[in-house]
Amino acid sequence: MIGVPAIGVGAARARRGLGPVAPGAAALLLAGVAAAALLADHTATVAVLAAALLLVCVRAPRARRRAYLVGTLGSAAGVLIVSPFVQSLGSHPLWSGPRLPVLGRLDITTEELSAAGTLALRLAAVGLAFTVYALLIDHDRLLSGARFARRGTLAVALATRLVPTLERDAAGLVEALRGRGIVVEGLRARVQLLSPLLAGSLERGLSLAEAMEARGYGRPGGTRLPAPAWGALDRACLVLAPAVAVAGALWL
Amino acid sequence: MAVAVASGLTYTYPGASRPALDGVSLAVEPGQLIVVLGPSSSGKSTLLRALAGLVPHFYGGRFAGSVEVGGSDTRRTRPAELAGTVACLFQDPESQVVMGRVLGEVAFGLENLGVTPAEIAPRALAALAAVGAEHLAGRPTDQLSGGELQRVCLASTLALEPRLLLLDEPTSQLDPEVAHDLLDLALALAAERGIAVVCSEQRTARVLPHAGRVLFLDQGRVRLDAPRAEALAWLAAHEPAYLPAASLGEPTRRAPGDVLCTVRDISYGYPAGPAGARAGAAVAHASLELRRGEVVALVGPNGSGKSTLAKLATGLLEPASGAVSCAGRAAYLSQDPGRYLARDRVEDEVALGVGGDRRRAHDALAAVGLEEQGDRHPRDLSSGERERLAVAAVLVTEPDVLILDEPTRGVDPVRKRQLADLIRAGSGRATLVVTHDEDLVRGVADRVLRMERGSLVAVG
Numbered sequence: 001m002i003g004v005p006a007i008g009v010g011a012a013r014a015r016r017g018l019g020p021v022a023p024g025a026a027a028l029l030l031a032g033v034a035a036a037a038l039l040a041d042h043t044a045t046v047a048v049l050a051a052a053l054l055l056v057c058v059r060a061p062r063a064r065r066r067a068y069l070v071g072t073l074g075s076a077a078g079v080l081i082v083s084p085f086v087q088s089l090g091s092h093p094l095w096s097g098p099r100l101p102v103l104g105r106l107d108i109t110t111e112e113l114s115a116a117g118t119l120a121l122r123l124a125a126v127g128l129a130f131t132v133y134a135l136l137i138d139h140d141r142l143l144s145g146a147r148f149a150r151r152g153t154l155a156v157a158l159a160t161r162l163v164p165t166l167e168r169d170a171a172g173l174v175e176a177l178r179g180r181g182i183v184v185e186g187l188r189a190r191v192q193l194l195s196p197l198l199a200g201s202l203e204r205g206l207s208l209a210e211a212m213e214a215r216g217y218g219r220p221g222g223t224r225l226p227a228p229a230w231g232a233l234d235r236a237c238l239v240l241a242p243a244v245a246v247a248g249a250l251w252l
Numbered sequence: 253m254a255v256a257v258a259s260g261l262t263y264t265y266p267g268a269s270r271p272a273l274d275g276v277s278l279a280v281e282p283g284q285l286i287v288v289l290g291p292s293s294s295g296k297s298t299l300l301r302a303l304a305g306l307v308p309h310f311y312g313g314r315f316a317g318s319v320e321v322g323g324s325d326t327r328r329t330r331p332a333e334l335a336g337t338v339a340c341l342f343q344d345p346e347s348q349v350v351m352g353r354v355l356g357e358v359a360f361g362l363e364n365l366g367v368t369p370a371e372i373a374p375r376a377l378a379a380l381a382a383v384g385a386e387h388l389a390g391r392p393t394d395q396l397s398g399g400e401l402q403r404v405c406l407a408s409t410l411a412l413e414p415r416l417l418l419l420d421e422p423t424s425q426l427d428p429e430v431a432h433d434l435l436d437l438a439l440a441l442a443a444e445r446g447i448a449v450v451c452s453e454q455r456t457a458r459v460l461p462h463a464g465r466v467l468f469l470d471q472g473r474v475r476l477d478a479p480r481a482e483a484l485a486w487l488a489a490h491e492p493a494y495l496p497a498a499s500l501g502e503p504t505r506r507a508p509g510d511v512l513c514t515v516r517d518i519s520y521g522y523p524a525g526p527a528g529a530r531a532g533a534a535v536a537h538a539s540l541e542l543r544r545g546e547v548v549a550l551v552g553p554n555g556s557g558k559s560t561l562a563k564l565a566t567g568l569l570e571p572a573s574g575a576v577s578c579a580g581r582a583a584y585l586s587q588d589p590g591r592y593l594a595r596d597r598v599e600d601e602v603a604l605g606v607g608g609d610r611r612r613a614h615d616a617l618a619a620v621g622l623e624e625q626g627d628r629h630p631r632d633l634s635s636g637e638r639e640r641l642a643v644a645a646v647l648v649t650e651p652d653v654l655i656l657d658e659p660t661r662g663v664d665p666v667r668k669r670q671l672a673d674l675i676r677a678g679s680g681r682a683t684l685v686v687t688h689d690e691d692l693v694r695g696v697a698d699r700v701l702r703m704e705r706g707s708l709v710a711v712g
Contacts, residue, residue, distance in 0.1 A: 181583060200590065208349075
């Protein structure tokens with residue numbers, strides 16, 4: 001009977017990431033919050049949702065969350081900066097610049113800035129929701145609990161591991177190049193690393209697929225490790241997730 | 253009745269000009285341990301993949317002859333359906349791990365086989381207990397060391413209760429101490445359970461004493477298939493480098509010249525890294541000198557700070573205190589040959605370190621026996637060839653201070669001897685070899701330094 005307490009320990013540890021909420025329920029709630037952020041009209045609402053998700057992200061270990069936060073917040077900042085220049089919105093100019101081919105006159109209006117802020121916050125909220133999913137949800141328990149789309153859940157869980165793996169591969173590649181006296185500086189040099197990194201991740205993916213097939217993946221009649229039953233809080237999340245999304249679409 | 257039978261097996265990978273396996277016939281009896289030897293790219297891994305059904309299903313290519321495993325013809329049975337009868341342990345543990353936690357990882361195969369849910373956890377835990385890893389059950393897989401991870405992978409294969417266990421150089425990515433334990437454990441457990449084992453392994457001293465039969469492959473053909481005693485006699489006559497007691501030669505013991513690298517009282521500590529990587533002091537108040545013409549071996553247990561000291565000496569890491577000075581160019585060979593795959597051609601990869609000079613790149617490739625592979629994509633090389641490519645990529649820069657971090661991992665015995673010759677030949681440079689390989693230390697080191705818990709504790 002050693003299996004039962006060990007599963008209990010595993011489950012307790014697995015649940016530590018997002019407190020007492022089961023991974024499946026937490027994933028649904030995150031999806032609801034992300035949908036609300038995408039559907040809400042008010043910038044303040046989106047900002048509150050993004051801030052709440054950022055607070056949750058802080059629970060992840062600093063070294064692991066860094067890449068996700070840099071990627072998410074960097075992309076959001078990019079949208080905030082670029083978006084006003086490519087939009088043509090509003091009648092309250094804050095700055096007027098030169099006329100460029102294709103883009104026309106460069107200018108920034110108050111309305112464009114506000115729309116860019118909302119877009120950036122939406123992107124940040126979705127990125128932060130993914131960060132919470134990637135770093136604080138136990139994907140094994142999520143997979144065990146998945147009653148449908150099990151293959152899809154596994155594929156997403158494996159894809160989620162790509163970020164830290166790529167980060168580690170990139171650091172190793174740069175170190176090996178430096179060890180040969182090759183300096184990796186500047187955007188161009190770093191962009192040149194993308195191809196070997198992508199090839200490396202594809203190769204890793206093939207090796208993993210081979211190992212999975214060798215362990216019977218894809219064979220009909222599979223079973224699964226029993227997952228703990230959902231509690232009241234988990235069931236509340238199940239109701240809350242669509243409610244948050246609908247509220248975002250209709251009232252927020 | 254044989255667990256697996258290969259008859260006239262000939263297989264060519266898609267796009268390859270010659271077969272990886274050429275007319276191989278083999279029968280694996282229950283409980284038998286067959287050790288497969290041979291140089292890099294001789295077809296060892298391909299043979300194991302054919303026995304698992306992965307060749308041809310997973311790779312495609314041209315397949316002739318037949319392979320039957322547990323009475324099923326692999327041409328008509330998918331590898332997933334053979335799982336349970338046959339189980340594989342591959343070279344790189346990181347590329348085999350599917351799940352985020354250890355218990356889930358071991359349970360993964362059992363779930364696929366359709367084991368009753370109530371039985372999955374007890375069987376997974378029993379397999380973990382058998383390999384001494386029960387305490388890891390709740391741990392995230394990305395926080396395990398290479399040795400721990402490969403132990404978990406071994407548990408994953410044993411949990412399936414296979415009749416045939418295929419070990420494809422399962423210790424090539426591990427340090428020798430860990431590798432020794434893992435191989436002993438795998439072979440002992442297989443013997444105890446009556447599992448037939450086919451094991452490809454370059455560390456012959458570890459496996460040959462246990463072997464019932466030895467197979468020697470060369471260019472896809474079986475040159476030897478004989479019981480152990482007969483095989484040892486054949487190896488002594490034809491391939492002595494593969495004998496467990498084979499020597500890598502003697503150090504040159506030339507008089508050391510001027511000091512090329514000075515490390516004075518340096519200390520370094522890692523911040524907590526991704527996935528809870530190690531934190532704390534890795535090197536404490538270490539000092540050493542490397543002189544022209546000498547080869548110094550740096551030995552010590554895992555985690556003692558050897559690689560960190562090597563990186564500090566090369567300038568890849570900045571010491572927190574103390575000073576490092578090197579006269580001339582310093583070069584560092586990483587433990588992981590997968591980091592030397594930045595270009596699309598082998599020759600271009602090597603030429604990268606010398607401003608695209610292809611003549612020098614060709615010479616460096618010739619020095620490691622890869623001159624014929626210059627046009628290939630580095631990712632098409634076998635693991636042993638990748639290791640040699642990495643050595644060529646570093647040697648081509650003709651460094652004054654050469655630092656090699658575990659250069660013999662996955663390298664076949666003949667190439668290992670060539671590597672030892674290359675290391676000894678460096679009369680104009682100072683060489684530091686970080687290694688667990690005692691044969692290499694005996695064969696090349698003029699001086700031996702030992703590290704323990706971040707400090708250099710002994711000089712021999």
